[in-house]
Amino acid sequence: MDLIFEPLTQQGCMTYLIASAAEKQAWIIDPSLKEAERYEAMLKQRGLKLNAVIDTHAHADHLSAGPKLMDLTGCHYVMHSSARPKDVTDRVEDGSELSIGSIKLKFIHTPGHTEDSICILLNDKLLTGDTLFLDDGGAGRDDLPGGNPGDHFESLAKLSKMPDSLIVYPGHDYRGRRPSTLGEQKQRNPFFKPKTKDEYVHFLQELHLGPAEWMKKVLEANLACTRDPQSVAIPQGVSACETMGTLSDCAASQEIQYIDAQEMKKKMDAGWAPFLLDVRETPELTAELGHLPGITHISVKEIAHRLDEIASHKNDEIVSICKLGGRAKTAAQLMSEAGFSKVIVLTGGMTAWNEKGLPVVREALSK
Numbered sequence: 001m002d003l004i005f006e007p008l009t010q011q012g013c014m015t016y017l018i019a020s021a022a023e024k025q026a027w028i029i030d031p032s033l034k035e036a037e038r039y040e041a042m043l044k045q046r047g048l049k050l051n052a053v054i055d056t057h058a059h060a061d062h063l064s065a066g067p068k069l070m071d072l073t074g075c076h077y078v079m080h081s082s083a084r085p086k087d088v089t090d091r092v093e094d095g096s097e098l099s100i101g102s103i104k105l106k107f108i109h110t111p112g113h114t115e116d117s118i119c120i121l122l123n124d125k126l127l128t129g130d131t132l133f134l135d136d137g138g139a140g141r142d143d144l145p146g147g148n149p150g151d152h153f154e155s156l157a158k159l160s161k162m163p164d165s166l167i168v169y170p171g172h173d174y175r176g177r178r179p180s181t182l183g184e185q186k187q188r189n190p191f192f193k194p195k196t197k198d199e200y201v202h203f204l205q206e207l208h209l210g211p212a213e214w215m216k217k218v219l220e221a222n223l224a225c226t227r228d229p230q231s232v233a234i235p236q237g238v239s240a241c242e243t244m245g246t247l248s249d250c251a252a253s254q255e256i257q258y259i260d261a262q263e264m265k266k267k268m269d270a271g272w273a274p275f276l277l278d279v280r281e282t283p284e285l286t287a288e289l290g291h292l293p294g295i296t297h298i299s300v301k302e303i304a305h306r307l308d309e310i311a312s313h314k315n316d317e318i319v320s321i322c323k324l325g326g327r328a329k330t331a332a333q334l335m336s337e338a339g340f341s342k343v344i345v346l347t348g349g350m351t352a353w354n355e356k357g358l359p360v361v362r363e364a365l366s367k
Ligand SMILES: [Fe+2]
Pocket: 057, 058, 059, 060, 061, 113, 130, 140, 241
């Protein structure tokens, strides 16, 4: 087999290695600046020459390693023709191809998340950048400079005409999901649900994305092609590029309530006793952030199938809790859709709770 294809990250910002074993040449897709030296060493160790870094778009959540790897290895830096990072060396258009030996990449221009977004077709694989994530991760947000929801709708329509059998490799995955087919995503991903451009734009407006001033600074640094990984302070563990994909038009139109950590603690001290539902993964409950005493735990991945276990709380106040608020919102929307009438999301999740110095426990839950 000539083709080497490997995700170089397991979750968060996804980076992919594509190489020809015969030609000993490689491309790296969407590498992060903080990993540049590590990637250079890895390539050297494997005897691969870096042909090019390809960025699927100008990123706003992490610094690109493209410019630095150009300096370190002499590789090309490839982006779409509309891309604004100043040191890009090679520009591709919709339908352009690049090849190394028998390995061929085909580029598809998919504006929306950004004007310069591209997807990359590699045999049976579709690297979707931030044009499409997996399942309720939805897709990249369209509210940053250069974003355009209407264009994103058209780009998703373009992808929806591609074969169901393609395997989707997204630019971000914040929950360790495994790759899935485009056919599955057409069924499961909420961003494929709106049928018209107006519906899509309305759907995005209803997601109420949080402010992201730091993301604009990251974008500026990427346009300037910084080589300094410390040039912008980037919050860790934030699913910033994701639009917190919601589940249906019905769910999206439900008004979700929020509560601040401090306010919640004050109310609980005064006797308020909501049903506390933590939707994180099991190892997170006993890790640094801990959990609140008295929680019920159902992971957001399982909540849709386990709602009957909490059916007796349908009319109770429920506080949905996760690490930062994203998964809790997804769970809250699912519950609202299923008729739970008073679901409240803990704003900023356990991160905010801990930042306020409020008490937590870290013992494993008793079965
Ligand atoms: Fe992005």
